[in-house]
Amino acid sequence: MLNIQLTVNGELHTILIDPAETLLHVLREKLGLTGTKEGCGEGDCGACTILVNGKSVNSCIYPAIQADGCEILTVEGVEKNPKLARIQQAFVDHGAVQCGFCSPGMIMATCALLDENPTPTDEEIRRGLSGNLCRCTGYQAMVDAVKSLI
Template identity: 60%
Template sequence: MAAKTVRLIVNGSPVAVQVEEDRTLLYLLREVMGLTGTKEGCGEGDCGACSVLLDGELVNSCLVLAIQAEGREVLTIEGVGGADQLHPIQQAFIEAGAIQCGYCTPGMVLAAKALLAKVPNPSEEEIRRGLSGNLCRCTGYQKIVDAVKLAARPREDN
């Protein structure tokens, strides 16, 4: 299959990359751009390990063709906070002990970010629904839910 130049914005920076037309956004991010925070779990859209924000909406990047991202904005975990300044959601995950092996964490953080952008002060049921597309084998979910509650707390004061 022929390669095509895809122009998009990744983590705030415009990029133009060559990718075969049948490749996924996950492939473009990990293999072409080296953004390995986005994980491949199932490759079928069931686990959420590959979650990214596409124009602010949570998507499974394993189900989106790279060429479908043409002209769009992608946010990966690498674009959320940083080692010197964690995003409040990342800090909340640490404080709540919501990280064990860490494989699901990037997708969970992005799912939480998408949820909190729409529902700044979610109920526990809304949090569970917002995270429902992301699977975790380690924590049992309660600590992840607690982390999202903790991340939402500063927003209550505004």
């Protein structure tokens, strides 16, 4: 077991982890942040997407130890990030939230996309969201939601 320090949604935590524990496991099981979902556990679906130092990553295959000292933003971090709230509302308003299971990851991917490229084209939006599978929407509503934020 070893200690790591994470700043999660603006709050500093010192957490005792198993050496090879995943960041997803730390968030869900140690910090109780269940907004971040596990859809496949192999980095193939994006449901567990969070931001580490502003970059989108699959937390299910992210060694927690490598996040030591990093800033982490999850879908629960609205208070710390008003932009996230705008994205969440746009997703709801455009019908991009159906069953909702992919929504946290998809919203975090959108957050990273718009940080890097505030005015993406349709093609860039689709590429930006291509690491997140959704089975409900056919992605159209998500593209519409992101476009509404440009």
